[in-house]
Amino acid sequence: xxxxxxxxxxxxxxxxxxxxxxxxxxxxxxxxxxxxxxxxxxxxxxxxxxxxxxxxxxxxxxxxxxxxxxxxxxxxxxxxxxxxxxxxxxxxxxxxxxxxxxxxxxxxxxxxxxxxxxxxxxxxxxxxxxxxxxxxxxxxxxxxxxxxxxxxxxxxxxxxxxxxxxxxxxxxxxxxxxxxxxxxxxxxxxxxxxxxxxxxxxxxxxxxxxxxxxxxxxxxxxxxxxxxxxxxxxxxxxxxxxxxxxxxxxxxxxxxxxxxxxxxxxxxxxxxxxxxxxxxxxxxxxxxxxxxxxxxxxxxxxxxxxxxxxxxxxxxxxxxxxxxxxxxxxxxxxxxxxxxxxxxxxxxxxxxxxxxxxxxxxxxxxxxx
Ligand SMILES: Nc1nc2c(c(=O)[nH]1)N=C([C@H](O)[C@H](O)COP(=O)(O)OP(=O)(O)OP(=O)(O)O)CN2
Numbered sequence: 001x002x003x004x005x006x007x008x009x010x011x012x013x014x015x016x017x018x019x020x021x022x023x024x025x026x027x028x029x030x031x032x033x034x035x036x037x038x039x040x041x042x043x044x045x046x047x048x049x050x051x052x053x054x055x056x057x058x059x060x061x062x063x064x065x066x067x068x069x070x071x072x073x074x075x076x077x078x079x080x081x082x083x084x085x086x087x088x089x090x091x092x093x094x095x096x097x098x099x100x101x102x103x104x105x106x107x108x109x110x111x112x113x114x115x116x117x118x119x120x121x122x123x124x125x126x127x128x129x130x131x132x133x134x135x136x137x138x139x140x141x142x143x144x145x146x147x148x149x150x151x152x153x154x155x156x157x158x159x160x161x162x163x164x165x166x167x168x169x170x171x172x173x174x175x176x177x178x179x180x181x182x183x184x185x186x187x188x189x190x191x192x193x194x195x196x197x198x199x200x201x202x203x204x205x206x207x208x209x210x211x212x213x214x215x216x217x218x219x220x221x222x223x224x225x226x227x228x229x230x231x232x233x234x235x236x237x238x239x240x241x242x243x244x245x246x247x248x249x250x251x252x253x254x255x256x257x258x259x260x261x262x263x264x265x266x267x268x269x270x271x272x273x274x275x276x277x278x279x280x281x282x283x284x285x286x287x288x289x290x291x292x293x294x295x296x297x298x299x300x301x302x303x304x305x306x307x308x309x310x311x312x313x314x315x316x317x318x319x320x321x322x323x324x325x326x327x328x329x330x331x332x333x334x335x336x337x338x339x340x341x342x343x344x345x346x347x348x349x350x351x352x353x354x355x356x357x358x359x360x361x362x363x364x365x366x367x368x369x
Contacts, residue, residue, distance in 0.1 A: 008333065009362045010326055011106055014065035015044045015353025016072035022080040022087040036079075042111040043072055043096050044353045048104040056260040058324030061354055062267065064102055071096045089118040090126045106362075116176055127225060129162045129365070130179045134191040138204040141196070142288050147296070157190075158230035159183075159213060162365050163223045182220055186213065203290040206230075206237035207244045214239050226365045235295045238365060244285055245344065245364060248298045250277040252310040258323045259315065267323075270313070275328075277306075278347040278367075279336065280359065293342050301339045305332070325350050329358040 021038045028034075045068050047060075054063040080087035084095050089110045097108040097120060111117035115131040137154040140147070161179050195204035200212050206229045213227045218241065230236040234249040252275045261268035279302065283292040308317075315323040319331050329348040337343045345359025 007360060008330065008358055009360070010048060010330070011046045011357040011362050012049050012060045012064050012326065013044060013046050013347075013349070013353060013355055013357060014061060014068045015042055015351075016065070016068040017042050018072040018076040020075050020078055020080050024086060024088060026086050039112045041075075041092070042117075042353070043068060043093070044109040044111075045096070045100055045102070046106045046108070046357070047100075047102050048106055050103055053103055056258070056262060056265070058258045058260050058322045058327065059265070059267070061325055061350070061356065065354055067100050067102050068096070071099045074099070089116070090120065090128075093118055093120045093126075125164060127162055127164045127365070128175050128179075129160050130176055130183075132159045132161070132183050132187065133157065134159070134187055136190050136193050136195050138195040138201075140205060140290075141203055142290065143294075149296075152194075155231055157209075158236075160226075160228040160230075160365070160367070161213075161217065161221075161224065162226040162228065163221060164225035178221075182217055186216055205290045206235070206246065207239065207285055207292060208290045210237045210239035210244070214241060228365055228367060231295075237292070238367075240364070243282060244292050245280055245282045246292050246295065246298075247278050247280045247367070248295050248302075250279070250302065250306055251275065252277060252306065254309055254311065255313040255315070256320075256323045257315045259321050270315075273350040275325075275355075276347075276349040277332065278349070279332075279340075279343060280345040280347070280364075281340065281342040282344040283342040293340070298340065302336060305335055305339075325354075325356040326358065329356045333358045 018041050019038065020041060021036055023036045024033045045064060047064055049060040049064065054060040075083065084091055089112050093108045093110040097105055107119050107121045109117055109119040117129055119127045121127065134157050136157055137152060139152045140149040143150045161183065163175065163179065189198060195201045201208065210227045210229045214224065218224050226238050226240050228236060228238045236247060238245045254275060255270055255272040257270045258267040279298060281293050281298065285292060314320045314328065320328055325348040329346045332348065333343065333346045345357060345362060347355060347357045349355035
């Protein structure tokens with residue numbers, strides 16, 4: 001459930017890490033995860049927290065964090081089977097969700113490794129995802145002369161395959177392993193290759209790559225819900241079979257204080273964060289360029305706003321005086337949309353996974369931060 005202000009949806013987010021052991025007995029004999037083993041888990045909760053629930057306006061993310069930390073501490077350095085019989089990622093996410101004493105929980109995600117996880121959405125559906133890497137070269141043949149992406153260059157690309165399926169009663173490893181088996185022939189085509197030489201990838205933007213991957217995979221994986229392509233660590237595209245979305249991350253190092261925090265709350269004093277700002281844009285694909293909006297144009301348009309925030313005291317700007325991530329994300333959404341009407345959503349994280357999401361619609365894949 002999201003909190004809504006006129007046309008905007010707002011989600012607060014928090015993440016907690018915990019180390020724990022588990023064995024998953026329902027897996028077939030011989031499977032590596034049948035034996036006792038351990039993971040460094042990350043749990044993330046997203047909630048549209050109603051006004052007046054947190055101890056002070058602007059304290060929502062911290063209040064959610066405390067709740068999530070409490071749940072994680074019940075699991076930390078323990079054997080998960082003592083809490084739940086089949087501690088798959090999906091079951092863990094439900095277990096945590098059921099113990100969060102927070103109104104407006106929208107989704108809960110669990111990552112068992114940096115490369116895989118499950119998210120339980122507001123309709124109780126499970127979305128599993130798994131991340132793959134490949135090394136490849138490309139050039140964008142239609143960009144204007146002098147554009148750096150017109151030159152032959154390369155990336156360590158990352159792809160996340162998201163499948164929407166309810167794993168209840170089935171073995172989680174079948175699904176992760178199934179994704180692996182579908183990815184293997186694609187990896188053989190793209191890894192250590194020049195993408196422009198692959199039929200269908202003559203203009204290999206992130207957008208074109210995401211829809212090309214979708215076309216390869218969807219017939220074999222009807223539950224495929226999104227394909228996400230990271231072109232670099234800070235930008236990429238997502239395709240859901242119909243619509244494209246891109247995102248671009250920015251990092252700002254800024255000071256802040258929470259105006260409404262009580263004096264005994266550390267956030268009432270001047271402090272600071274290395275924030276991650278993630279701008280999501282949604283637009284029809286340009287038929288020649290093969291992209292929605294050039295990442296470079298997003299950077300150029302956002303640059304003055306970026307410069308007004310980076311290495312500045314945010315709370316000294318009248319619109320940001322409250323100092324919390326929701327206020328910052330709302331302001332960024334309003335201010336940036338005037339210059340970039342394709343802006344669909346803004347995420348502001350003050351810590352790993354902890355922050356606020358603001359936009360017209362907040363559905364879509366939650367990308368690991
Ligand atoms: N919408 C798209 N825009 C751009 C794409 C694309 O696929 N879709 N691709 C490129 C280039 O190939 C390029 O490699 C990406 O460059 P850039 O946007 O500059 O991203 P960086 O991470 O290198 O930028 P930083 O300066 O590190 O922020 C261009 N545009």
